[in-house]
Amino acid sequence: MVHDLKGKEARDWGVANREQVTGRYLDGQEPMSGLARSLKVSATWLTRQFDTWGVPRRDRAKASELRGPGVNPYKSR
Template identity: 45%
Template sequence: MNARERVLVERELVVRRYREGVALSRLAEEYGVTAGWLGRRFDEWGEVRRGLVAALLYRRAGARVFRGRAQRRTSEEVGEARAEFVGARESVEARYREGVSAAALAREFRVSATFVAERLVEWGVSRREQRERWEGPGVSPSGSDASPSGSGVSPSGSDASPSYGESVN
């Protein structure tokens, strides 16, 4: 019996497993048929197929599912969040110095990262440098030459690009 015949013979099992949440693509893979072919069989059999959102909800735990945009907050709500952040100044400063990122603090207090950065500067807290995205010589986050020799050679080995306003010749 070939793969397609097996699906047709085990139709009830295939449909039951699909209704239990097994993805059509996974069923197709298990039976050795294409998802398109199996989808057409479901259509022929009158089986209602899940839409994209419903299919995403059946994914394994931990998958991020887009559930629409977050609702906009009123200016009062934003003001309250900012006031809460400023009210927790000592805790915020201590946690930032312990290594909690400005972005993490912004998420926690539901304020913008820019607001957090501005308050840290205003409060005289020294800002940490951005971490390098990759290891090795190259351009530092501030844009200055970070190669050990100061030669201006990029990681690819070619000469560094000219700065804004510099001539190429």
């Protein structure tokens, strides 16, 4: 799902490909921050879109499982 878009075009692409974007998150393939990075959008924007779309987000425990042991949740990658 790599594209060369930025800004509004990247956000529009995310909206147009909603099923693919939400599917990757819901399948546990990657965390919200990683998904946002790959889409070239902010994590804040993506979180708000998921809320708008009614997509359930992971709680801290599930997010921690996905990150793996020993990963500081407060340190950006």
